[in-house]
Amino acid sequence: MSETKTQELAKSYDPSSIEAKWYPYWEKKGFFKAGTDKSKKSFSIQLPPPNVTGILHMGHAFNQSVMDSLVRFYRMDGYNTMWMPGTDHAGIATQIVVERRLEGQGKSRRDMPREEFIKEVWDWQKLSGGTILKQMRKLGDSLDWDRLYFTMNEDLSKTVIDCFVELYNKGLIYRGRRLVNWDPKLQSSVSDLEVxxxxxxxxxxxxxxxxxxxxxxxxxxxxxxxxxxxxxxxxxxxxxxxxxxxxxxxxxxxxxxxxxxxxxxxxxxxxxxxxxxxxxxxxxxxxxxxxxxxxxxxxxxxxxxxxxxxxxxxxxxxxxxxxxxxxxxxxxxxxxxxxxxxxxxxxxxxxxxxxxxVEPMLSDQWFLAMSEPAPEGCRFPGKSLADLGLEAVDDNLVNIFPEQWRKVYKDWLSNIQDWCLSRQLWWGHQIPAWYDENSKVYVAHDEAEAQAMAGEGVKLTRDEDVLDTWFSSGLVPFSTLRGDQTSLDLFLPSSVLVTGYDILFFWVARMIMLTRFFTGKVPFKDVYLHGLVRDAEGQKMSKSEGNTIDPIDLIDGVDLDHLIEKSVVGLRRPEKAPQVINKLKKHYPNGITEIGADGLRFTMAAYATLGRNINFDVKRADGYRNFCNKLWNASRFVLMNVEGKDCGLEKDAELIYSVPDLWIRSEFERTVKEVRQGFTDYRLDNAANAIYSFIWNQYCDWYLELAKVQLNSGNPAVERATRRTLVTILEGVLRLTHPIMPFITEELWQKVSLVAGVRKEDEETSVMVQAYPKYEPEAIDDEADKQIEELKAVIAAVRNLRSEMLLQPSKRVPLAISSRSGEARARIEKSTAYLQALCRLEEVIFTEDLESVRPAGSAAPVAVVDDFSLMLIIKVDVAAEKTRIGKEIAKLEAEIQKANVKLANEKFVSRAPAAVIEQERQRLAANQALLKSNQEQLAKLPSE
CATH class of the missing domain: 3.90.740.10 (Valyl/Leucyl/Isoleucyl-tRNA synthetase, editing domain)
Incomplete structure (x- = not known):
């Protein structure tokens, strides 16, 4: 007998307290660290490194929710998992931020030595660089923080220099005078992709x-x-x-x-x-x-x-x-x-x-040849970098999801131009090239090597330019693992790259080309390209438009005044402020309520349809916050009904499983199969929708209600089996849901797992390191499924009858059932207790002829479901009912007439927005359907 009593679950779900509690615990316990067991399969992801001076935006929240869900799934499924964290020095973006700060102090970069400006950047990096990392923790990202890198760190910088020198020595990097995109404000060249x-x-x-x-x-x-x-x-x-x-x-x-x-x-x-x-x-x-x-x-x-x-x-x-x-x-x-x-x-x-x-400008720049065949001595002699990129996809070494992006990728590489590597900035990896007084160039790993090449006494001046940020970013698949052979063996190539399609050429293609050139391997096996996050109206989110949403505001909640203040401050065109404020008041009249990290993550997962842009609607996020409440309340119900009671966990416990018990187990197994397939196919929308449907529609709306009946059956073996089913299915649900909603599932699992006998009270562990549910087809009971579907159909029909007859929820009335099949009648008779409880019935009467039990003067309608005819036994005041229906018919006819006149008005149809016209037509169709239903109901009433 299980008499485990956990600390009582709080009455209401409070995401902030739960999130603050569990992330430090996970990190302290080392649950995020990469596994290195060579006997296991490996799953790894390289985090697209966010800008060191940046903050979490909706695009980050989306792709990190996807990545963390995948990592948590494979970690629970027994893989060595490694999610590599890092931040990018973001040359242009960071330099702009620091220059603006200096301008605010009355200073200019050009009025100070380069070394002093670089010190200013490093100071700013130390001050603000950790902001986005803290926010990623708030989102629940289970990154291996021991592996955190920064693209300007010494080890990675050394790799950048080594790769530049090797490419130069192979004749693939050269200096030339070309036309480039020139930004007069930055006074630097910029890539085509940055324009x-x-x-x-x-x-x-x-x-x-x-x-x-x-x-x-x-x-x-x-x-x-x-x-x-x-x-x-x-x-x-x-x-x-x-x-x-x-x-x-x-x-x-x-x-x-x-x-x-x-x-x-x-x-x-x-x-x-x-x-x-x-x-x-x-x-x-x-x-x-x-x-x-x-x-x-x-x-x-x-x-x-x-x-x-x-x-x-x-x-x-x-x-x-x-x-x-x-x-x-x-x-x-x-x-x-x-x-x-x-x-x-x-x-x-x-x-x-x-x-x-930008201005096209003639300028001396450093270029990487993209179509030049590599010389002998390279891993792929005779093949250009573009060849390596094309071959990787053509030979399915790298798979791109969704499929249509393969063609876009190949078209770009087939028409690729040489890559302008140099930027006229001060922040970044300074190009390792030195010039003598005759402008002869020496490319070397350091100044000492360059001096040795030039000869003693030759005066050298270093090239002032820095490398395009995307060059160092293009090396991270192997530069971040360099010197760690075990990690190189296990995690290169990584399993999947999750990123937006907007950096397919900036980053994805370049990683493929450079990683193959330097290591012979592809950087990743799969590329999952997701759409861009837009506002609810489909507009691109932009600080200049004032329509951005801060993910942290969604997690914590924010009032309208604060939301307006944040949005207006960032406007590039202040004259747009009134328009932005009106839009915010329209969409968020009460600000944004606290969604919590789990609610936001589940929203993002539900939006994660391959390749499509996401029109983010806060109302949908509110719905998933309610979903968290639903799971919380269901868990409270289960714990209140099983804690300290016999859950049949002992081997010799007598258990009699009911049809609903067998059915919910079948539904759970089907859900496990669907969710696992969703993770495997990178269709987190399918996984999230399957979880939502099972928890809300099957477990909460149906099984818990059926279980209430069984818990009061008076049969100890039935009650014991019900308690066991309640808690074991819930424990499995929490493991199933954990990758997408880690915080709430951890809080609930810690309590549910004790009652379910999964862990002991003194055992410190986490749901995140438990086994992910496996699909067990042998547990599916087709006969139980059929019986419950039949019962659900009957219950739905009875509820519809109650609605038609305007019965108050508290009013209990008898139900008469007749059946053409003795076998069907025998099945439904066993479900009488469920019918009475779920349909609020006084009693259930089985009869061969419904009319024989109809009260005199009753106009109660009859519903037919498969083999059953159903009638609520209730006397209706025919005169009053006719009056009520007559009034409803008159009202509907007036509404229909009004709509027909409006839609027949050519001025209205030609001038009104299409959405308004469609809404009017839908309203007309709905009223016409209601009119028909009322007319049919009136016709069924007997003559007085």
Whole structure:
């Protein structure tokens, strides 16, 4: 007999106290540490390293909920698990933050030595770098914190230098003068992947370029008239008959004393504009390629801050690019060369972090060759980095989920450009290259090695540039395991990379290429690409739009005033504040109630459909907070009914399992199968939905109610079996749910496990290191399933009858049942006690003929379910019922008439939003259905 008595479970679920209690316990006990048993299978994940100066945002909350759920599942399932934590130095983002702090103090990076600025960054990193790590703990992330890395740590930095030097020595890294994206605010090159193009309202300026020989010349159209000072030619399509006679002729370049030729190139679309295109090789990527084909000079006309330089006429020197545009347009108009100005929508490239419009700029940079075959001595001689990336996916060494991203990945690699590695920043891995006074370069592991290469006494100067952050990030699959052979053997490749599709090229592809090049292995076996988290209306979350949600606010709750304050402070455009405030008041009139980490995690899991963007709705999170309450209250009920009582745990205990006991065990096993499949397929939405459905719909709504009947059966063996089923299924449910909702399941399991006999009172352990439930098909009882489904159908029909007859929940009435099948009647007779309890019946009468037990004047309807006919025995006041139904019919007819008039109004239909019209149509259909139901009910009433 089990007489274990645990500390009583609190009446209400309080997520904050539970979460504060269990995470320190797990960490102290070392439950997060990676397993290294070589006899076991391994499961590992590399955490996409968040910015060291960042805070947890909704994207982090989503992918970390997914990752932690997977890690906890495989840990419980007996795998060596390793979840590698780390943070990224985030060169651009961090430098921007620190520069803004300095500006607030009246300082500038450019007014201090590099070493002093770097010290400022490290100080800021120490101050703020741990913020996101604390927040990750709050979310419940079970990372192996002993392995925490920072991409600027000494060990990882050494790997970065070693890899750069090796790639240079293999001829794959080179320095060259190329056109790059240039951010004038950062005064640095930026990657194509760091530039977002947005549609903007602009203008198309039509400018005449006169012919040198006195002819009219040509008219070109441009969105950037200020760049004409760098023009080297005007191009036409070689097939364009209008201009064939001009090819080779010279034109006068407006506002200058230069002459430029007319050239023919197939790049020109003869159908667009005038069919003539100005070619500015130093300030346009397409023009750069045209210029190379025609050996045109590359004339740079901009400084690093996007002001016009000395290569333009003196009048324009020193002007900001946009001031120069205004001046040039005014001067063109004054000289009669401005033919026209037209409104024009076009794509403008910006760097999101600075908001700056980028300029194509000629610059000396370091590049990594992506399509150059590797030389002999490499692991894959004759294959380029792009080849290694393509081969990994083509040969299924790396599987990408969802499938459609494979094509996107392959298309990008098939058309890849060399990677510009250098950034003109101070924060980051400084490029290991030194120059002598003749500009000869020496790439080495350190200055001493470079000096030895240059010779004693040769003065060397180190390259000031740093490496693109994504270069060091691309090495983390092996740089974080370097020097630990056991970990390299067990955890490279890792099992899965969980990340957003937006960094498929930034990070995923580069890790595949670089890890294969340096180790011969792929970095991970699977790539799970999830969508982006957007607001409830499907808009991208952005501080500048004021529609971001702080996950910590969801976990802890926040009042409306605090929510408004946080949202308005970050606005890039303060004039949007009223609009943002109104939106917040609309969506969160009472602020955000405390969801708790478990509620947020379950919400994220339920949203985790492969590849789709997530329109996050706080109302849905509220629903999963209620789900936590449901699980808590169910556990309280179970513990109150089993603690200190005989749960039949002894071997010789007499147990008589009822049909509901057998059924709930069957349902549990099916749920285990579905949930395990969800984890295996990276379909956490399926796993979460299966858990939710079982706990709420089957265990709580049905089994607990049926169990109440059995606990009062008077049969000790039945009651004992019921208590055992209640507690063992609940204990299994808590293990099943733990990976997604770790805190509440730990709190409940610690109590339930004692009563279930799973652990002893003095045993300190955790649900997170228990075995995950295995699917046991032999426990499925098909006959019990059929009987319960039949019983549920009958109960639902009786409840519907009560609703139709407007019976108060407290009113108990008799139920009459007739059956065409003696076998069916025998089954339902055994369930009489369940029917009486769950349908609030006074008694159940079995009869061959329902009409024989109908009271005189009764208009009670009859429901038919399979072999059963059901009727509540109740006398109805026919006159009163007719009056009531008549009033309801009149009301519905008026509503239907009103809706028909509105939908027939062409002005309403043409002007109202589609959602409003659809809502009106749905309301009309619902009222029509209700009208039909009431008319049928009225027809069944007898004549008076």
């Amino acid at each position: 977002e193009s947005e549609e903007s309202d602009g203008h198309l300026w039509e400018i005449r370029y006169p012919a040198v020989d006195g002819g009219e010349g040509v008219v070109v159209a441009t969105t950037r008239p200020e760049t004409l000072f760098g023009d080297q030619a005007v191009a036409v399509n070689p097939e364009d008959e209008r201009y064939k006679h001009l090819v080779g002729k010279m034109l006068r370049l407006p506002l200058t004393d230069r002459e430029i030729p007319v050239i023919a190139d197939p790049y020109v679309d003869k159908e667009f504009g005038s069919g003539c295109v100005k070619i500015t090789p130093a300030h346009d990527f397409n023009d750069f390629e045209v210029g190379k084909r025609h050996n045109l000079e590359q004339l740079n006309i901009l400084t690093k801050t996007a002001h016009l330089n000395d290569n333009v006429p003196e009048k324009y020197r020193g002007l900001d690019r946009y001031e120069a545009r205004k001046q040039a347009v005014a001067d063109l108009e004054a000289q009669g060369l401005l033919v026209g100005i037209k409104p024009h929508k076009h794509m403008v490239p910006r760097v999101p972090r600075t908001g700056e419009i």
